[in-house]
Amino acid sequence: MQPPFLVIGNHAHTMDSFIVSSASPVHIRWVAGAYLFKLFGLRPMLERWIGAISKQQGRSDLFTIRAIGDALKQGDIVGLFPEGTRTWDGEPVGFDQAIAKLVRIFKVPVVVFHLEGFYGLKPRWADKKRKGKVYLRVFPPIMPDSIGEMSVQELHERLLADTGFSYRTWQEKNQLPYVSKKAAEGVEQVLYLCPQCKQASTIVSKGITITCTHCHYSASLDPYDKLLTTQGTHHFDDIAYWHAWERQYIATPDASSLGFPPDRGVLLQTGDEQKLITLERRFTLQMEQAGMRIKSNAGKDLFLAFENIQSMIINAKNTVELYHDNTLYRIRIFKRGCILKYVEMYQAKRKSIEGDQA
Template identity: 60%
Template structure:
């Protein structure tokens, strides 16, 4: 039986209750978890930084969450992650045999394990997707799975946003699949089913349940996601203030309303929402046109190298410049690092405009200034990996 650690038993009725109340989050169907005999898996879409905290605060049973390995390397966090909340380390973006073994052992001990198959939070409220390896793992573990939808969480605070908004969110138990149910499905059938159930779309949710998310800085931070102007095609010329985003090169201007709908005031290209704009720029940057774009230098604020149990800081003052087949980092101290996309094994964004990647098997973390976009590097890399670029 999965038992709650002392820290969780103390935190849930205090901080946990405050967290749900403060963010106006309700839970629907979570009581079913207390009637389901462990071990089992809990899986959901991933939108908000606090997703695991929200779910655990609303859960009648303890859930051991799979969390990014970088958290375990941060000073002071390792004891909290390992002993106090019993999280399971996962190196994002890579196949991790250690993580699989740890999850398997936790399930054998009768624990409940929670994970977000997408592996990273959605930037625009639309599904990120995941590969078939998740379905294969579920088949191997042979335990029930609880499937959740975190509804409205994008509106509460989009990944790119600098400030939270006032609105409501719902943690909804959509479905529980027994081990017998899973046994009847092939890997392909299970993958299709998980993709459908966990592929929560904020756009579709807003169509069915129009909800407002109030704030006076609704657009601030959008330049982390929207890095390409649709009119002049200049990169990193977008700037946000209050509810407005503008291009400093051609004066393209749009505002974002409380329903997360875009209203274009100056410019030729019209997008209904942020997701539509993002889909357009992603198509451009991952095509032949992306090679022809001029990428200005980004100002970096943190450059780290991964070691066995910690992250060593190499520089806090540097520039980062993307080219067609990679990017170059130049420190204030005069050092130059070349990172070719073909030599990068995995690349994923975690907290605070920070990218984490393995280059020739060595782990690095790079953070750029708040008003830049690290996303363009990752989307260019991912397209090259998938062979989508021309």
């Protein structure tokens, strides 16, 4: 098939775009997070060598849409991850109808791929890589004629189904081991609530063991990413089921009693589309019911109310990037801290606010 066309797929690993490109006989221009273009020395490489297209994650970006359109008109191949972020638990993240609308506008073929086993090789939360096999599966293209025959909703459902790779379903079918003596280490980055005692930020990991420091509930993780409860009565089959329960729980009235201890912050920045300015390197970040509070060692106090946050996403190195009253902030916490809980609490609060306004 001749270019131009779009290349889309699931997102599980930091090196996904490089892995796909290394297996591709043609050059792919990847859509990359805007924060990468702000890192010292990286912007020239992304723009001149790779030809990457900047995308401000979590926000509508007309510049990105125009840049993709221009690249396709020039006969280029553009690659993107419609989910916009790497999976935390191996299950599909999903995306809204905006992607389907773009695909209809561009009127080019769409090639879908699956990165299979990459979550098992190194989950987003994991400290260490495991030993195991991975696969890149490419599917027949969706041609413009077929795209034109579908409504936006039908196309959206088709793209969700085609790109929505489930590691759990794939693993149940293939039963491939991913081996490491430290397979569970780092899981507290995604598991922030104990299912037994309902305490927040009490989960710790060592080796293949996951433990609650409050009630001593514990489970072990096997090479197939299945959980075995070793102490306590509550049981989840895998990390994804545990994580799904967390997201559901923080959206209930019971979550109002949760008390989150402060996390140690290591980098606080603000900035614009071109550069970042460092404000603090020593501070605490704490979840409150109405927002997030930052307290510096020098005594400065900054409160970011959920209702005034326009967008919030997680990018590299345990960092959350958000717009509060249209001001950009990047907040990084220590390596084993859970930045995910802030985003999922924000999403739950925003959903509640939108429901009240409906």
